[in-house]
Amino acid sequence: MHVTTDTLVSALRDEGFRITAARRAICAVLAESHEEHLTALDIRTRAVERSGVEIDQSTVYRTLDVFGDLGWLHHVHLGHGPGIVHLVEETDHHHLVCDSCGKSVDVPLNEVEELFNELGNRYGFAPTSVHFALVGTCADCAQLEADQS
Amino acid sequence: MHVTTDTLVSALRDEGFRITAARRAICAVLAESHEEHLTALDIRTRAVERSGVEIDQSTVYRTLDVFGDLGWLHHVHLGHGPGIVHLVEETDHHHLVCDSCGKSVDVPLNEVEELFNELGNRYGFAPTSVHFALVGTCADCAQLEADQS
DNA sequence: GTCAATGCAAACTTTTTGCAACTCC
DNA sequence: GGAGTTGCAAAAAGTTTGCATTGAC
Numbered sequence: 001m002h003v004t005t006d007t008l009v010s011a012l013r014d015e016g017f018r019i020t021a022a023r024r025a026i027c028a029v030l031a032e033s034h035e036e037h038l039t040a041l042d043i044r045t046r047a048v049e050r051s052g053v054e055i056d057q058s059t060v061y062r063t064l065d066v067f068g069d070l071g072w073l074h075h076v077h078l079g080h081g082p083g084i085v086h087l088v089e090e091t092d093h094h095h096l097v098c099d100s101c102g103k104s105v106d107v108p109l110n111e112v113e114e115l116f117n118e119l120g121n122r123y124g125f126a127p128t129s130v131h132f133a134l135v136g137t138c139a140d141c142a143q144l145e146a147d148q149s
Numbered sequence: 150m151h152v153t154t155d156t157l158v159s160a161l162r163d164e165g166f167r168i169t170a171a172r173r174a175i176c177a178v179l180a181e182s183h184e185e186h187l188t189a190l191d192i193r194t195r196a197v198e199r200s201g202v203e204i205d206q207s208t209v210y211r212t213l214d215v216f217g218d219l220g221w222l223h224h225v226h227l228g229h230g231p232g233i234v235h236l237v238e239e240t241d242h243h244h245l246v247c248d249s250c251g252k253s254v255d256v257p258l259n260e261v262e263e264l265f266n267e268l269g270n271r272y273g274f275a276p277t278s279v280h281f282a283l284v285g286t287c288a289d290c291a292q293l294e295a296d297q298s
Numbered sequence: 299g300t301c302a303a304t305g306c307a308a309a310c311t312t313t314t315t316g317c318a319a320c321t322c323c
Numbered sequence: 324g325g326a327g328t329t330g331c332a333a334a335a336a337g338t339t340t341g342c343a344t345t346g347a348c
Contacts, residue, residue: 018302018347056305082337096272105272115264123245123254125287132281138274167322167327205330210313231312
C-alpha cells in the first residue's frame with residue numbers, strides 16, 4: 001500500500017531522471033511521510049538529517065516540481081504561509097482546515113463528489129483540484145468563541 | 150442595493166476612523182467595483198487614477214485591513230499570485246476557478262450549504278469561509294484538452 | 299564525455315512593519 | 324494639539340532563476 005523509497009527512486013529512474021543523493025533522500029522523506037503535511041522546508045530539514053548530506057532549498061523545490069509534473073505529488077494550501085505537499089494516494093482527499101487553530105482533517109474525495117458534480121452541472125465546471133483547502137472553524141474553536149461572548 | 154462611496158465613507162467615520170483622501174478614493178474604487186475581482190495593486194492604480202492623489206501601496210493594504218477587520222471585505226485567493234478582494238454582499242458567494250484559463254464564477258453560498266453542513270456533521274466542522282476558491286477545469290478548457298489528446 | 303542536477307547567490311512577488319512627518323478631528 | 328494616517332524604505336516569507344561547477348550515466 002504505502003510507497004517505499006525504492007519504489008519512488010526506481011520510478012524516477014524509469015522516467016529518465018538521474019538519481020542523486022539529494023533525490024534519494026527526498027524520496028525517503030516523502031515515502032515515510034504518509035498522511036503528513038510537509039512544507040518544502042520540512043522536507044529539506046528531514047532529508048538533510050537522515051542523509052547527512054547538505055541539500056539546498058532550491059534543490060528541494062526543483063525535485064518537488066519534478067514529482068508534481070509527474071503527477072505524483074499534490075501541492076496544497078491550507079492557509080497563509082508555506083504550501084504543503086503530500087504524495088498522491090489511491091483515494092485522494094480534500095483538506096478541511098480550521099482557520100482559528102489550524103487543525104485539519106482529510107476528506108476523501110468521494111464524500112464531496114456528489115456536490116461537486118452538481119456544481120459542475122450548474123456552473124459549467126466542477127471542482128476537481130484539492131489545491132486549496134476548505135476553510136471553516138472547528139467545533140472546539142467554535143465552542144471557545146461561544147464561551148467568550 | 151449597491152453600496153455607494155458616501156455610504157462607505159460615512160460608515161468608516163461612524164466607526165471612528167478618520168477620512169483621508171486615500172481612504173475616500175479607496176472607498177470609491179470599492180463601491181464602483183461590484184462583482185469585480187480586484188487585487189491590492191488594482192485598487193491602488195484605480196484610486197490614484199480617479200483621485201489624482203499619490204497613494205502608497207502600504208496605505209492600500211492598511212485600509213483594506215481596516216475594511217477586513219470590520220467584516221466589510223473578503224480577501225480571497227483564486228490561485229497563485231496576489232489575493233483579490235471584494236465587498237461583502239448580502240448573499241455571499243464561493244468562487245469556482247478554472248486552473249487552466251483562470252476564468253471564475255461566483256457560486257451563491259446556499260448552493261453549497263447543504264454539503265458543507267453535511268461535512269460539518271461528519272468531520273466536526275463545516276467550511277464557513279470563502280477564503281480559498283474551489284478549483285477545477287472549465288468546460289471550454291476540458292474540451293480543448295480532450296481535442297489535443 | 300555529456301548533459302542533467304546541484305549549490306550559491308541573487309531576484310522575485312506579495313505583503314508587512316518601523317518610524318518620522320503629516321493632517322484630520 | 325494630539326492621536327490616527329501616511330509615505331518611504333526596509334524587511335519579511337516563500338519561491339524561482341541564472342550560472343558556473345559537479346557528478347550520474
